[in-house]
Amino acid sequence: MKIIDEMQLYYDQRATIYDQSRGYDDPSILVPLQPVIDHIGCELKNLNVFEVACGTGFWTQQICHFANKILATDFNQSTLKQAGMKNLPSDSVSLQQADAYDLSHIKGEFDAAMAIDWFSHVPKSRMDQFLEGLHHILKEGATIIFCDQLAGENSIAGIYDGEGNHIQERNLPNGSKHRVIKHFMTEEEIEARFSAYAKEIRISKFPTCGRLVIVYSLK
Numbered sequence: 001m002k003i004i005d006e007m008q009l010y011y012d013q014r015a016t017i018y019d020q021s022r023g024y025d026d027p028s029i030l031v032p033l034q035p036v037i038d039h040i041g042c043e044l045k046n047l048n049v050f051e052v053a054c055g056t057g058f059w060t061q062q063i064c065h066f067a068n069k070i071l072a073t074d075f076n077q078s079t080l081k082q083a084g085m086k087n088l089p090s091d092s093v094s095l096q097q098a099d100a101y102d103l104s105h106i107k108g109e110f111d112a113a114m115a116i117d118w119f120s121h122v123p124k125s126r127m128d129q130f131l132e133g134l135h136h137i138l139k140e141g142a143t144i145i146f147c148d149q150l151a152g153e154n155s156i157a158g159i160y161d162g163e164g165n166h167i168q169e170r171n172l173p174n175g176s177k178h179r180v181i182k183h184f185m186t187e188e189e190i191e192a193r194f195s196a197y198a199k200e201i202r203i204s205k206f207p208t209c210g211r212l213v214i215v216y217s218l219k
């Protein structure tokens with residue numbers, strides 16, 4: 001199975017336990033994440049946001065209080081179903097199935113995009129295609145936010161595929177094993193990846209909760 005398909009299947013099968021496995025159903029997890037939520041929320045204040053790979057909608061739920069509207073999308077119906085159970089405000093949040101690598105059918109006017117724990121899963125060979133497809137549906141000068149994890153003590157598996165993607169093995173409670181791509185980009189790699197598209201790139205690190213937030217505005 002191709003690794004992109006493998007990751008889609010992995011998150012499909014993980015959907016019902018995702019929030020619990022991330023601690024997202026534990027109010028105490030919100031405390032260290034709050035500075036990240038506030039940082040992203042301030043950047044997206046009153047904007048119309050396209051969300052890539054929203055998963056079970058944890059971040060959608062946090063950020064919808066700041067944004068004007070969010071169209072939250074994911075490849076998997078199973079994760080969207082979980083998001084739909086969160087009673088997200090229907091006047092400002094819509095959920096839609098969408099493949100991040102083909103956004104050609106997306107309708108709407110967006111002055112921002114966000115993706116949490118997504119860009120780190122994009123194969124190096126697909127990064128430009130994904131970014132160009134995303135930028136294409138956004139307005140000129142739009143704000144784009146990617147939030148991913150900082151490398152922890154045990155994050156680096158030391159396994160790389162043929163194109164240099166860092167590979168981790170993940171296990172589900174049913175015993176199934178899945179390979180996922182997981183990048184931990186350095187600031188230099190981030191600058192090199194986004195500078196062709198960005199007017200300015202700002203990188204913020206939140207070591208207490210192990211998060212890194214990239215914000216840029218489209219050229």
Ligand SMILES: C[S@@+](CC[C@H](N)C(=O)[O-])C[C@H]1O[C@@H](n2cnc3c(N)ncnc32)[C@H](O)[C@@H]1O
Pocket residue numbers: 007008011012052053054055056057058059073074075076079098099100101115116117118
């Ligand atoms: C690590 S989870 C992050 C979910 C959510 N953003 C969060 O932080 O809670 C990655 C998400 O990417 C979704 N995904 C995988 N492949 C995708 C694709 N090709 N297009 C859109 N979403 C995809 C998965 O279904 C999963 O919900």
